[in-house]
Structures are given as structure tokens and as C-alpha cells.
Amino acid sequence: MKHYEVEILDAKTKDKLCFLDKVEPNATIGEIKSMFHRSHPQFYPARQSIRLDPKGKSLKDEDVLQHLPVGTTATFYFRDLGAQISWVTVFLTEYAGPLVIYLMFYFRVPFIYAPKYDFTTSKHWVVHLACMCHSFHYVKRLLETLFVHRFSHGTMPLRNIFKNCTYYWGFAAWMAYYINHPLYTPPIYGEQQVKLALIIFLFCQIGNFSIHIALRNLRPPGSKTRKIPYPTKNPFTWIFLLVSCPNYTYELGSWLGFTLMTQCLPVAFFTMVGFIQMTVWAKGKHRSYLKEFRDYPTLRSPILPFVL
Amino acid sequence: MASGEEDGSLEEKENNNKKRAKSAIATAWLTFYNIAMTAGWLVLAVAMIRFYLQKGTHKGLYKSISRTLKFFQTFALLEVGHCAIGIVRTSVIVTGVQVCSRIFMVWFVTNSIKQVQNEESVILFLVVWTLTEITRYSFYTFNLLNHLPYFIKWARYNMFIVMYPLGVIGELMTIYAALPHVRKSEMYSMRLPNKYNVSFDYYIFLIIIMLSYIPLFPQLFLHMLRQRRRVLHGEVIVEKDE
Numbered sequence: 001m002k003h004y005e006v007e008i009l010d011a012k013t014k015d016k017l018c019f020l021d022k023v024e025p026n027a028t029i030g031e032i033k034s035m036f037h038r039s040h041p042q043f044y045p046a047r048q049s050i051r052l053d054p055k056g057k058s059l060k061d062e063d064v065l066q067h068l069p070v071g072t073t074a075t076f077y078f079r080d081l082g083a084q085i086s087w088v089t090v091f092l093t094e095y096a097g098p099l100v101i102y103l104m105f106y107f108r109v110p111f112i113y114a115p116k117y118d119f120t121t122s123k124h125w126v127v128h129l130a131c132m133c134h135s136f137h138y139v140k141r142l143l144e145t146l147f148v149h150r151f152s153h154g155t156m157p158l159r160n161i162f163k164n165c166t167y168y169w170g171f172a173a174w175m176a177y178y179i180n181h182p183l184y185t186p187p188i189y190g191e192q193q194v195k196l197a198l199i200i201f202l203f204c205q206i207g208n209f210s211i212h213i214a215l216r217n218l219r220p221p222g223s224k225t226r227k228i229p230y231p232t233k234n235p236f237t238w239i240f241l242l243v244s245c246p247n248y249t250y251e252l253g254s255w256l257g258f259t260l261m262t263q264c265l266p267v268a269f270f271t272m273v274g275f276i277q278m279t280v281w282a283k284g285k286h287r288s289y290l291k292e293f294r295d296y297p298t299l300r301s302p303i304l305p306f307v308l
Numbered sequence: 309m310a311s312g313e314e315d316g317s318l319e320e321k322e323n324n325n326k327k328r329a330k331s332a333i334a335t336a337w338l339t340f341y342n343i344a345m346t347a348g349w350l351v352l353a354v355a356m357i358r359f360y361l362q363k364g365t366h367k368g369l370y371k372s373i374s375r376t377l378k379f380f381q382t383f384a385l386l387e388v389g390h391c392a393i394g395i396v397r398t399s400v401i402v403t404g405v406q407v408c409s410r411i412f413m414v415w416f417v418t419n420s421i422k423q424v425q426n427e428e429s430v431i432l433f434l435v436v437w438t439l440t441e442i443t444r445y446s447f448y449t450f451n452l453l454n455h456l457p458y459f460i461k462w463a464r465y466n467m468f469i470v471m472y473p474l475g476v477i478g479e480l481m482t483i484y485a486a487l488p489h490v491r492k493s494e495m496y497s498m499r500l501p502n503k504y505n506v507s508f509d510y511y512i513f514l515i516i517i518m519l520s521y522i523p524l525f526p527q528l529f530l531h532m533l534r535q536r537r538r539v540l541h542g543e544v545i546v547e548k549d550e
Contacts, residue, residue, distance in 0.1 A: 178500075178505045178506060178507075179505065181500060181505070183500040183501040184500075184501070184505055185501045185502065185503050185505055188503060262505070263503065263504070263505060264504070264505040264506065265504040265505060265506035266505075266506055
């Protein structure tokens with residue numbers, strides 16, 4: 001068996017950073033990253049981007065050395081991705097915040113509203129219902145992060161946690177401030193409006209959860225395989241016939257329900273911003289499905305059936 | 309010669325012709341746009357000078373040029389579009405921030421808060437904007453026509469060092485002068501309770517805008533400095549990784 005020699009150069013300065021000899025032909029990029037980490041302890045594997053070309057795409061951890069277009073002396077380029085943080089950590093932090101923050105406004109903790117309102121409760125029953133729905137939503141997200149989702153990537157850049165938490169925590173505070181305000185005005189159409197909103201909200205929460213379960217079952221534990229999702233026996237998954245990312249469709253539906261329930265402009269705003277971001281993600285995911293699978297169903301749209 | 313090869317090269321030629329036609333239209337439009345904007349700001353400059361020479365005071369100057377200013381400054385929104393569709397190679401965000409801050413000053417400060425129109429700070433930023441825009445648009449025009457005189461390139465990439473800070477001072481002083489009037493009139497503000505369950509205080513909003521100059525101005529200024537080094541001294545700047 002012929003061994004390979006691997007040299008790793010800095011993608012920007014082209015300096016020789018590392019030379020590995022006697023590398024097995026069936027070594028993976030992941031194993032090479034571990035070897036590089038030994039000589040450069042500050043660059044743990046998660047923050048290494050190894051590529052064939054200084055400006056090219058990152059190679060995957062699973063790629064095998066002998067299957068790459070390199071000679072027996074392989075040259076790779078290294079780019080530092082910056083400090084990394086695990087997806088699970090980011091999700092838990094960004095979801096725990098809104099849960100706690102909303103409750104602080106709900107219980108009217110001091111220094112938010114005028115002192116005479118401290119620790120009082122709202123006289124509108126829709127405010128109590130909204131608190132339950134909002135809390136349920138984020139508890140569901142936390143549990144899904146811990147027990148349901150199977151992540152493709154282990155980590156993301158550290159600065160994302162600041163960006164994401166600002167977004168989630170900021171909006172949660174802004175919405176909660178008005179919904180739990182002593183001068184809150186309940187929905188115009190009263191009980192009818194709130195009941196309809198609750199039905200939409202619950203329907204979409206169940207739908208969203210069904211999709212998450214269906215996606216989890218596509219992927220065996222510990223694997224990173226990608227398969228086309230199809231409708232299952234659960235009617236909530238039949239939307240896969242029309243949409244590539246129904247988890248986002250249901251998420252939009254939940255927040256539309258919450259907007260209707262609270263009749264609060266900041267909630268509408270949050271729903272719209274979330275919708276824009278999810279549409280961008282859905283379009284990207286839809287495009288990768290089309291690229292990867294020749295037989296991808298043509299009837300599907302990224303996020304809204306037939307529309308978007 | 310196999311027909312397959314012929315088809316291949318014919319398609320390529322068609323694509324190249326399409327690309328050339330598109331870039332010719334883009335160049336023609338941009339040339340027209342930049343000539344029009346140069347002319348517009350020249351008209352503003354002349355109008356301002358004439359007013360001052362005739363009246364000897366700056367009071368009433370803003371009112372006399374406000375319509376022309378609003379027209380040409382608002383038209384600049386097209387520049388964000390140019391970046392978005394790629395016919396101008398600048399960041400959409402940088403252009404967006406610059407144009408939005410101008411639109412904000414013109415429409416939401418000097419236009420709506422009439423009491424600040426006679427402040428000296430308004431004249432300060434008007435003069436700065438006029439000089440900057442005439443230089444910038446004529447730079448783009450000559451560049452597009454491939455006949456750029458060095459002194460215009462020099463002016464475009466050196467004047468900002470003085471103009472930018474002066475402009476910021478003029479704008480900030482104007483917003484500051486507007487604050488008491490906004491507080492008293494409660495303009496653009498909405499209080500609770502209301503059926504949208506939202507509130508907005510324009511006074512606080514203006515203060516937040518003033519504070520936002522602190523992180524934004526250095527970034528825009530440094531961006532111009534980097535451009536200056538690249539254009540005037542041909543230095544290769546290693547951009548930050550994203």
C-alpha cells in the first residue's frame with residue numbers, strides 16, 4: 001500500500017503550516033484535521049476549513065484522500081473559520097431567553113411598568129392564553145433541540161450566538177412588553193378572534209412537530225445522510241406533496257395565529273421578519289434538493305404551495 | 309466539422325452578444341443618470357450661491373432650494389437598485405445606509421420640523437453634500453466615458469476626509485436642534501392604549517439615530533479610506549473573511 005504525503009498551506013499567505021508523511025490512502029479529511037490539530041492545538045478540527053484550492057469550497061470530513069484529485073503528495077489549503085460553538089448550545093441559549101424574558105413581562109417584574117403594576121396580573125384572559133402559547137412554543141423548541149433534531153453540522157461561528165440571541169431575545173422583549181402592558185387592548189373581534197387564532201396556532205404547532213419527527217426518521221442516529229422527505233401516515237405530513245420545507249410553513253402559520261390572537265403590531269413585525277428569513281432558507285434548501293436528487297418531485301414549492 | 313461543435317460555439321456567441329448588449333444598455337443608463345445628478349447638484353449649488361449673494365443671509369435659503377433638494381436626493385434611491393442588480397459593483401448595504409441617512413435627514417428632519425430650517429448647521433451639511441455630490445457624480449460620469457481627469461479622481465478620494473466629518477457634525481447638530489420641537493409637538497409618535505398595541509416615541513427614536521452615528525460613521529469612513537488606498541496607491545487590501 002502506497003502512503004501519501006500531505007502538506008497543508010495557509011490559504012491566504014501560502015505559508016507551509018504542516019507536513020504529514022505516511023498518510024494512509026483511505027484516511028479521511030476528518031482524520032487529517034485531527035492530525036493538523038495535533039501540531040496546531042489552537043485550531044481544533046471544527047474551525048478548520050480544508051480545501052483543494054485557496055478559494056475553493058471546503059472539503060467534507062467524510063471525503064477520502066485517495067478519492068480526491070490529488071497526487072501522492074497532496075497539497076491542501078487551510079482557512080481558519082474562527083471560534084466555533086455547537087449548534088445545540090446556540091439553539092438552547094437562543095430559545096431559553098424568550099421563554100424567561102416573556103415570563104418576566106407576564107409577571108410584571110419591577111422596573112418594566114409603573115410601580116403600581118408590579119407583580120399584578122392582566123385582567124384580560126387572552127393575555128394568559130398568549131403567555132401559555134408563547135411558553136409552550138419555546139418549551140417545544142427546547143425539547144426538540146434536545147431530543148428530536150439530528151444536526152448536519154456540529155458547529156457554527158461563535159459570533160452567530162450574539163446575532164441570534166439579540167434577534168430572539170430582543171423581539172421577545174418587544175412583543176412581551178406590549179402584550180402584558182397594563183394598557184393592552186384585547187382583539188377587536190373578541191372571543192371569536194381568539195378562538196380561531198388558537199385553533200390555527202395549535203394546528204400549526206402539531207404540524208411543525210410532525211414534520212420535525214418525519215425529518216428525524218429520515219436519518220439514522222449519528223448519520224449525516226440526506227434523503228427526499230415524503231408524506232407519511234400522519235396527515236400533517238401530507239403537505240410534503242406541495243412544499244419542500246413544511247416545517248417553515250407551519251412555523252409561519254403558528255406566528256400568524258399568535259398575531260391574530262394578540263392583535264399586536266410588534267408580533268406581526270416579528271412574524272414578517274421570520275417569514276423573510278425562512279423563505280431564504282427554504283429556497284436554499286429547495287435548490288440543494290433539486291441539485292442533489294434527479295427525481296425530486298416537481299410539484300413542490302420551497303415554502304408556500306404554488307406561490308413561493 | 310460536426311454539427312454539435314457548431315451549435316456549441318453558436319450558443320456561446322449568442323450569449324456573449326446578449327451580455328454585451330446588456331452592459332451597453334447599463335453603461336448608457338448609468339452615464340445618463342450620473343450626468344443628470346451632476347447637473348442637479350450644480351443647479352443646487354448655483355441656487356444657494358445666488359440666494360446668499362442676493363439676500364446676504366442664510367435665513368430662508370433652505371426653503372428656497374428645498375424642492376430641488378428633495379427631488380435629487382430622493383432620486384439617489386436608484387443607486388441602491390444599481391448595486392442590487394449588479395450594474396454597479398458596490399455593496400448594497402453600504403449604499404443603502406448612505407442613501408437612507410440622506411433621505412432621513414431631508415424628509416424626516418428638515419422637511420417635517422420647520423423650525424430647524426434656518427439653523428446654521430443645515431447650511432453646513434448642505435454645502436458639504438453639494439460639494440461631495442458634484443465631485444462624486446462627475447467622477448462616475450468621466451469614469452464611464454473613460455476620460456477621467458486625475459484632479460477629479462484626486463478630489464473624490466481626498467475631499468471626503470474633511471467633508472465627511474463636517475457633514476456628520478452638521479447633521480448631528482441639526483437633529484439635536486430639532487429635539488425640543490419634537491418633544492413638544494409629539495410628532496410621528498403613538499401612545500398606548502391603541503388597537504395595534506404598539507407605541508412609538510419619535511423623540512427617543514431621534515436620540516437612537518444620533519447614537520447610531522457612533523458605530524456607523526467610523527465604518528463608512530474606513531470603507532472610504534480603504535477605497536482611497538486601493539485607487540490612489542494601488543495597494544492590495546486583504547478583505548476580512550466572511
